[in-house]
Amino acid sequence: MSKVSLRDLAKTLDVSISTVSKALRNSYEISAETRERVMEAARQLGYHPNPYAGSLRHHKSKTIALLVPELTNNFFIQAISGAESVAQERDYHILIYNTHEQYQKEESIIGHLGNGRVDGVIMSLTSETGRYDHLNDLIQSGIPIVFFDRIAHEIETAKITTDDFTSAFNGTEHLIRHGCRDIAFLSLSDSLSIDNKRKQGYLEALNKHDLNLPASRIVRCEGDDAGNHTRIRELLQAEKRPDAIFASVEKLALSTYNAARDAGVRIPEDLKVICFSNLRTAPLLNPSLTTITQPAYQMGAQAATVLFKYLEKKRPVIQNENIILKSELIPRDSTRKTSN
Amino acid sequence: MSKVSLRDLAKTLDVSISTVSKALRNSYEISAETRERVMEAARQLGYHPNPYAGSLRHHKSKTIALLVPELTNNFFIQAISGAESVAQERDYHILIYNTHEQYQKEESIIGHLGNGRVDGVIMSLTSETGRYDHLNDLIQSGIPIVFFDRIAHEIETAKITTDDFTSAFNGTEHLIRHGCRDIAFLSLSDSLSIDNKRKQGYLEALNKHDLNLPASRIVRCEGDDAGNHTRIRELLQAEKRPDAIFASVEKLALSTYNAARDAGVRIPEDLKVICFSNLRTAPLLNPSLTTITQPAYQMGAQAATVLFKYLEKKRPVIQNENIILKSELIPRDSTRKTSN
DNA sequence: AAATGCAACGCAAACGTTTTCGGAGTTTAT
């Protein structure tokens, strides 16, 4: 039972190809009787239309691309899961690409998406991405992009984010209320919008509470886990170590846990830790980890919903729009007040 | 700058479409001079070939599908990541589908993959999947499938698994060596090959050590987290509770941690826990979790490698082949020997 | 001078659809 085409159906039924095609699409031009015959034969022979032939005619692929900077990451996975659910409902297909936090890969992949392979793109930027020509080119060629989390402000389109500034502000205040005065901020990138917003929220909270900290309290980390580990360990073993760490992303908090263990620094007695995270095991950690949890699944679902809404129009140019969802601060033991 | 086709290039260069096409593919039929002119123009106008036109001609899409029963799952994500890396190297594209542990979805998605959308499939079965007609049909229609982890023995093709029997055997012996005599096994499915192998390994170890346990020590769990939680809590609060739990999958171990906390059962003093898991935070849990960790990334990469090897042949019929990778037992505190 | 060879290019078919248009046959209206 090899592939069966319209032509095959037409031949066995002794009608024309166009009749078969119309019958399958319930055209009014076809009599009920032949329609039934065609349908039956299609079922019998296991006919499935060749998607690419249709794509070629319609300039629609019913496929979107999903670009993320990291795959083994709870946040992105949940977002992907959300987008996938919406796509499955709408009979869309999802091509997935890992940009590995590399601008060069992002550019290359976006380039390959040019000519009709996908109808639209959902993406989160690389931590290296500082210029947006490749993205603008794609949009110019008629393929809309919806951003989530790591967005490009400069591009006019729909962007799904969370209240990063407020969350970071609240998170920092949470630390201050629990007795911290020397809070280090672990940053991932200088070019990323979310990183900057979180940084600003952190600084604004310090400012409100008249805490003057040296610029070195903002520690710039990288993709490399091992490097981050030693960087954080040095921070914790320095002359004057911070009494709290605000990790801008989950993996930096995990590195902090490991580094603290190595350095003999107790959490939360010696060091309180909070971070943005979608870790399911946060309540089970030792100690349980205080997190700011983003609605990752909803962000992905929302991004897909917005994209599909526009894709169903004839000329899909997405309006500039900022959709901001709320994150949730979940206090746990890593920021628990201690006697000393 | 809208989409530019071969025809557009031909028109601006005042040559025929076929000349342009051949020039771009470095045909010997084209002079070096025109070849350069064409290349330059293509670069200038940002020409990218329409992938679907090519697919239509060649019956090759350079695309594969990846079906997993769950997305928010560390094992599957790492496997996906491995497959994606290999695919990106080879310029293949990956369509991703979540079957949500539902046979019906699996069947439907497989059905839609019939006519040329993909060149091949990499998948892990649903816990509900007990019949394989849909998969056989797909293979009959010329689209090869490579299984990983949750495989279908009945289908002749390449299958990537881990040494589930041995790992479960060793894991159970590990528990026995650490003083456990009443070990419960949390199972996920009766139809899944890996679940059965793990169960057999568990039973064989019990047998070797002359431990006779009632059949009720094998607890059949489900997809529903809440249900599992109460099921496990009841197990722990029963008259005579087990002194160890062997969770066949990660999420059942996490439910066990939660249930133990609810029931006031201490790990590892009252209950030792081991499980198959790819959790990055296993060392950071309270207590740290003893795991049998599968080489998930390598499994995905391996599956992709095997698939691509066959796809490059003319008639891709995959030989029956069992590729078995080794899992690693990593002892941690959840199975630590305690005084009492 | 005629025949042959070769280099460089264009024609056209094909992949599997969808859709416009026209045509044949039948029914309805005048």
Added chain:
DNA sequence: ATAAACTCCGAAAACGTTTGCGTTGCATTT
């Protein structure tokens, strides 16, 4: 009875490629 309208279907173009083959012009060989 003739014209008009309607029903049902087929022919063919188009989407953007690739490729076998034919064609042209020129140089080389006899």
